[in-house]
Amino acid sequence: MIQEKSEALYQLGRDLDPFQEDPKSKRLRAIGLKNLYLQMADPSIEALEATTRGLVCMPFSHIRQLQFSTYDAGENPQGFFARHGITIDDSEKLHAGIGNSFELIESVVHRFDLQTGELNWGEELNPEALADSAYERIQIRNGERQIRKMAEDVRSEPKLARRYRKGLALKKKVLGYVNGFPFTFHRGHSRDEVVEPTWGNLQHRSYLSTELNTKDGSSISGSFGLGEAIDVAQAAILRYPFERRLEQLPKRDKDRFDQLRLQYGAKAANLIIFSELVEDINRLRKGYLFDVTIAVPEFQAVPVDSYRAWRDGKLIDDQLQPYFDWASALKDDDRRYSEDPSPADYMIRSSAVFSEDGQTVTGAGIYHSERVRGGATFEDFKGAVTRVYESTDSPQAQAYRAQHGIDKEEMGLVIQRFVSPHSFSMHGQSTEGYINSRLPGVPNLMEIVTGTSRNFVNREELDFFIALDVDRNDDAFRTVHHFRPDQFKVAPHLPIRVAQLTYAVERIWDRNVQAEFVGEGHTIHFVQVRGLPTKAVEEAPEIKFPDETPIHSGASIGFGDMELPVLDEDADNTEKSGVVVFRGNYGWTMEQNDYHLPKEGAVIIYNSDGRNGHIQTLCAERGLVCLFPDRNEDDFALLRYHDLSKLRKVRIVSNGIEARVYKRES
Numbered sequence: 001m002i003q004e005k006s007e008a009l010y011q012l013g014r015d016l017d018p019f020q021e022d023p024k025s026k027r028l029r030a031i032g033l034k035n036l037y038l039q040m041a042d043p044s045i046e047a048l049e050a051t052t053r054g055l056v057c058m059p060f061s062h063i064r065q066l067q068f069s070t071y072d073a074g075e076n077p078q079g080f081f082a083r084h085g086i087t088i089d090d091s092e093k094l095h096a097g098i099g100n101s102f103e104l105i106e107s108v109v110h111r112f113d114l115q116t117g118e119l120n121w122g123e124e125l126n127p128e129a130l131a132d133s134a135y136e137r138i139q140i141r142n143g144e145r146q147i148r149k150m151a152e153d154v155r156s157e158p159k160l161a162r163r164y165r166k167g168l169a170l171k172k173k174v175l176g177y178v179n180g181f182p183f184t185f186h187r188g189h190s191r192d193e194v195v196e197p198t199w200g201n202l203q204h205r206s207y208l209s210t211e212l213n214t215k216d217g218s219s220i221s222g223s224f225g226l227g228e229a230i231d232v233a234q235a236a237i238l239r240y241p242f243e244r245r246l247e248q249l250p251k252r253d254k255d256r257f258d259q260l261r262l263q264y265g266a267k268a269a270n271l272i273i274f275s276e277l278v279e280d281i282n283r284l285r286k287g288y289l290f291d292v293t294i295a296v297p298e299f300q301a302v303p304v305d306s307y308r309a310w311r312d313g314k315l316i317d318d319q320l321q322p323y324f325d326w327a328s329a330l331k332d333d334d335r336r337y338s339e340d341p342s343p344a345d346y347m348i349r350s351s352a353v354f355s356e357d358g359q360t361v362t363g364a365g366i367y368h369s370e371r372v373r374g375g376a377t378f379e380d381f382k383g384a385v386t387r388v389y390e391s392t393d394s395p396q397a398q399a400y401r402a403q404h405g406i407d408k409e410e411m412g413l414v415i416q417r418f419v420s421p422h423s424f425s426m427h428g429q430s431t432e433g434y435i436n437s438r439l440p441g442v443p444n445l446m447e448i449v450t451g452t453s454r455n456f457v458n459r460e461e462l463d464f465f466i467a468l469d470v471d472r473n474d475d476a477f478r479t480v481h482h483f484r485p486d487q488f489k490v491a492p493h494l495p496i497r498v499a500q501l502t503y504a505v506e507r508i509w510d511r512n513v514q515a516e517f518v519g520e521g522h523t524i525h526f527v528q529v530r531g532l533p534t535k536a537v538e539e540a541p542e543i544k545f546p547d548e549t550p551i552h553s554g555a556s557i558g559f560g561d562m563e564l565p566v567l568d569e570d571a572d573n574t575e576k577s578g579v580v581v582f583r584g585n586y587g588w589t590m591e592q593n594d595y596h597l598p599k600e601g602a603v604i605i606y607n608s609d610g611r612n613g614h615i616q617t618l619c620a621e622r623g624l625v626c627l628f629p630d631r632n633e634d635d636f637a638l639l640r641y642h643d644l645s646k647l648r649k650v651r652i653v654s655n656g657i658e659a660r661v662y663k664r665e666s
Contacts, residue, residue, distance in 0.1 A: 030084040033069060037097035038090075040104070042142060048104070049131040055108050056125045060117040067105050074098045096145060103141065104134040133215045136181075140212070143177045144226060151229040155464065160240045167236025171199060174229060178202070184211045185224075202230050204472055231468070231476035238467035242284075249280055249507050265351025265412025266358060267528060268301035274505075274529045275299075281504045291471055292497045292522045300326055302385075302413035304353060310389050317382070323415055324381045330417045332374065343374030344417050348384045349528075350391065351412035355401050357530035362514065366400045367391045367411070371418055388413060419518045419525045428452065429490050431519035435502050436532060437512045441559065442656040445482055448498055453489035454620040456482035456557070457499045466503055470496050482555065483613040483628055484585075494519050505529060543655035548662055551650075552604070552639040556659035557616055558625040563651045563664055564601045573598045579652060581645040583607050585615050594618060602626065602652045604661065606641045625652060627659040 039047060055063060073080040077094055081087070088094055107130055113120055150170045157163040178197045185201065185208045187193040195201050195208055202208075205224050212220040252273055260269035275296040282293055300323055309315040330344040349369040350356065356363035368391035370384040391397060392411045401409060421431040430451030439445040439456060446457040461480045470477055470493050477496050478484070485492045498517055501524055505513055512532040518525040543559060567578040577600040584607035597603060597618060602625035605615055619626035639661070651662040 027084045027086075029069070030081055030086055033073060034081060034086060034088075034094070037070075037073070037094050037101055039097065040100045040138075041093045041097035043100070043135075043138065045131065045135050048135050048138070049128055052104065052108075052127040052131040052134070055105065056127050056130075060112055063105065063108060063112075064114075067102075067109055070098060070102045070105055074102060096142065099141060100134075100138045103137050104130070107134055107137075136215050140181050140214075143181070147173055147177060147226055147229045151232040154232050154236050157236075160243050163236045164240035167233045167239075170229060170233040171237065174202070174226060174233065175199060177226070182213045184213065185209070186211065203234060205230070227475050231465070231473055234473075235465045235468055235476065239464070242467040245284055246504065246507050249284075249504065250277060251507075252277075252509050261353055262304070263412070264301040264303055265353050265410075265414075266356045267349060267351035267530070268412050268414045269351075270357055270529050271296065271299060271414060271416075272301060274508075274526065277508055278526075281501065281508070284504060291469060292501065292524050294501050295523050295525050297417045297419045297525055297527060298330065299414050299416035301351070302415065304410045304412045306413070307389055307392070307411040310386070317378070320382060320385065321378070324378050327372070327381065327415050328375075330374070345374050346372050347414075347416045347418050348372060348381075348388055349414040349416060350388050351414050352392070353410045353412065355397075355404065355406045355409055358533070359531070360533050361400075361404050361406075362530060362533060363400070364514075366397050368394075385413065416527065419520065419527065421518055421520050429488070431491070431494055433517065435498060435513070435515045435517065437502050437506055437514070438532065439656075444657060446499055446502065448495040450490055450494070453486055454617055455485055455490060455495040456620075457495060458482050462499055462503060466500060470500070481613075483557070483616040486612040486614040486617045488612060488614065489617060498524055501526075543653060545653050545655075545660055546651075546662060550660035551663050552627075552644055552661040554627045554638075554659060555630040556625060556627050556654040556657060557620050558602075558623065558654055559656050560602070560625045561651075561653045562601065562625070563649065565649050566645065566647050567598060569596055569645065571596070575599055577601050579604060579650060581606060581641070582615060583641060585612055597622065597624065600624070602654075604644065604652075605629065606644065625654045625659065627652065627654065627661065630658075 036051070040051065043051065055066075058066070074095075077091060077098060078088060108125065111120055111125060112118065119125070147170070150166070150173055154163060154166045154170055157166055175197070183197065185195040185197050187195050187208060202224070205227055208224065209221060210224045214220070257269050257273060260272055263269075264272070278294055278296055302323055306315060306319060309319065327346045328343065330346055331341040332344045347369060350363075350367035352363055352367055355361055356367065368388050370387060372381060372384050389411055392409055397409070401407070430453070433448065433450035435449075436447040438459070439447040442456075444459050446459055446462065448455045448457060457480055465473070465476045465480060468476055477493075480496060480499070481492075485495060498519070502513065502515065505515065505526070509529070509531055513529060514532050515529045516527040518527060543561060564577065564579040567573050567576055567580045569580050569582055572595045573580060574595050574597070576598050578598050579602040580596060580598055581604045582596075584605060586607075597615075603615060603619050605626065605628040608629040613628075616626050616628060618624075644661075647663065649664040651664050653660050653662070
């Protein structure tokens with residue numbers, strides 16, 4: 001049997017003669033290659049020795065031709081064989097065989113002088129030794145491939161209990177793999193400190209370097225290639241028990257909310273209930289997850305009765321005095337600079353009864369809220385209260401209520417200590433902003449906006465990795481972002497920490513929420529929380545992709561179906577409509593490049609280079625459609641950068657998650 005395989009490989013060597021270029025010979029070569037690759041998907045040591053003997057018998061020029069063909073096949077297996085009319089039934093097996101074949105062929109080619117075709121240093125080719133070494137490498141590759149396949153299976157499992165069991169099996173598989181092959185782990189780049197490959201150490205692999213010493217005496221160093229599988233396993237193991245803890249969170253009492261709303265207004269009612277449930281959320285993190293604490297700044301709720309008294313001209317100073325005294329006693333909590341902190345600023349916020357924080361309306365920005373400086377006089381305080389009350393019947397407020405069919409309104413107040421972030425940032429990054437737990441029109445995304453950035457979080461990814469520790473699982477949480485955060489505008493961990501907490505708040509509210517937050521170190525202050533109106537999370541009108549084949553595609557921001565001219569990426573496009581093609585994000589925050597963006601239209605980012613999503617952030621802020629590389633770039637059609645930028649006109653269709661580009665010129 002082995003002799004027959006050797007003869008078949010010898011015949012394959014003849015068929016691979018580069019001088020035979022007629023269609024029949026090419027097809028024969030392709031058939032021979034397909035059979036070789038399928039055999040090499042998971043070869044026995046005996047089959048591998050036979051294959052190696054066949055390689056050793058070939059002229060070096062034929063081995064090189066086989067190397068080039070295998071590399072070509074690996075680039076696009078389906079296309080490679082389709083050119084010869086050959087169909088592929090098991091693409092996964094074929095792909096594995098191509099990789100293993102290339103591993104073996106490379107080990108042979110490296111022993112030759114590429115210029116002369118002679119063996120280096122007079123060494124001899126020992127088929128058994130080559131096969132033994134290749135077998136070890138193939139087993140390592142196949143083990144890695146099996147682990148990745150298991151990880152994909154874990155990722156696709158919807159039932160948490162089954163995902164938990166599969167996660168445990170994946171963990172066992174990974175540990176067996178690293179202990180079954182000649183891996184050595186070192187701390188940092190030091191070769192002196194060897195680290196035991198425990199599960200805990202592998203989770204913190206960012207501090208480790210890996211060395212693989214194979215039987216042929218070679219050493220391969222670098223980062224561990226199964227980090228994603230480790231994150232997937234750990235996320236699956238933690239997610240099931242975490243869900244059980246989430247289910248124990250109390251739900252917002254809707255009847256009590258309605259009672260408090262009539263007494264204090266909707267904003268105050270939400271804040272009162274939320275402040276009572278904060279400890280339940282913080283208990284989730286103790287010894288488990290979330291490396292931040294959620295907090296609500298101190299506040300007092302002023303009842304609607306005070307507004308009625310003001311409206312009727314009966315509000316007296318004695319009724320307001322206790323609230324002023326309470327607010328005046330607030331102290332700035334930043335004690336780093338003084339043991340005797342100064343009086344704190346505070347906010348006097350509107351809390352309308354019917355037209356704020358409701359099922360169908362938010363009233364955001366309609367009514368007046370005012371910041372009062374610490375140490376202000378009673379008259380300053382009273383004046384601010386009056387201005388909030390006066391906004392109840394402003395022309396803007398009356399128009400808003402008429403638009404939503406609300407015929408009357410009354411006003412409560414929230415007096416709340418003003419919280420400002422004290423963390424220093426050389427880039428002026430803002431750590432305060434608001435959250436929409438679902439992005440209007442794109443329900444799979446969470447929107448987190450700060451004063452300097454706009455960020456989108458993939459809710460499906462967040463749900464999967466929710467129980468992990470952010471600081472120790474950077475790689476996993478990178479997939480949670482729809483695009484990389486602009487690190488010059490926001491600390492990358494902030495949106496994830498806010499998203500984790502918001503995920504828990506949603507469980508309590510039993511609906512999608514909108515919240516205002518201020519990040520202060522490892523504390524996230526939720527200043528306001530309200531349910532998102534039902535209409536706000538409805539999907540946008542469906543965007544249908546044309547039947548024609550796109551020339552380019554990827555992930556996207558924004559909606560649209562537009563035909564646009566392609567603009568010069570080096571020109572000033574601030575007053576132009578069109579699409580601009582950029583190589584990548586790299587360097588954008590280091591120079592003033594904003595003027596290259598169009599006034600209207602779209603942007604295509606070709607490469608995934610750069611450590612931030614600066615262009616994506618700008619497009620989101622300016623209402624431009626932005627197409628950028630997806631994590632799974634193999635699933636998308638990609639036109640080369642030079643070809644893409646030379647087009648004159650294109651059609652871009654984007655549904656807010658994915659976009660496709662169609663050619664619009666001959």
